[in-house]
Amino acid sequence: MKEEAPIPKLSECISKFKLTFKGVPDEYLETLFTDDTVKFYKKGEYIYKEGSRIKGCYFLFSGVVKIFQTGITGKEQIIRFGKESEMFGFRSVIRNELACTSVETLSDCILCYISYTSLTHMIKHSSDFAYEMMQIACKELEEANRHIRDIAQKSVKARLAEILLLIASDFGVEEDGTLRLNITREDLSNFVGTATETLIRLLSDLKNEGLVEAKGRKIKLLDHDKLKKLAD
Helix, strand or coil: CCCCCCCCCHHHHHHHHHCCCCCCCHHHHCCCCCHHHEEEECCCCEEECCCCCCCEEEEEEECCEEEEEECCCCCEEEEEEECCCCEECHHHHHCCCCCCCEEEECCCEEEEEEEHHHHHHHHHHCHHHHHHHHHHHHHHHHHHHHHHHHHHHCCHHHHHHHHHHHHHHHHCECCCCEECCCCCHHHHHHHHCCCHHHHHHHHHHHHHCCCEEEECCEEEECCHHHHHHHHC
């Protein structure tokens, strides 16, 4: 049986949080977290589900999560994959609305919980913190706008090429070009916004064109320049 990862000290969580919120004084950041808000989640666990009432947001200390919405047919549309040092859930908390997405762990994760009270207090009393939160929100909005544009204007093959490059940029690649983020074909198709069968066929096309190698969950990028040209 796989053992749980050791829970980091609160000071470790704060130190990692400070890498994003560099301009915020330490004494302010220390009010965001308490020892019992740092928790371990196993792979495949839901952090929260779409339509639920959440009372706080989360800072991802380690691991990978997928953030998605569910369509009327029950099919997932992945919004993005969350990585270490990212926050999620804050928009629903700030607006005091039901969660607009679901979040599921794709690996064992350690999460730091930030309550509604702590979050709103920081936004109201620290202009530096509020500014950084605004930057995060603007980045997410930019990504959402790009995704809407791509679905409307790009072919599925072009979207696949773009998302493979995005995953490489966000999570890195091994020395041989293999994506470090290993995800199922179903999750990849749900991110691209197409049927799994179509995704598998398009990966085969890219393989025949010498742009990628695909074996199981592993995808190796062979020609970044040609993938970028296809994505554009």
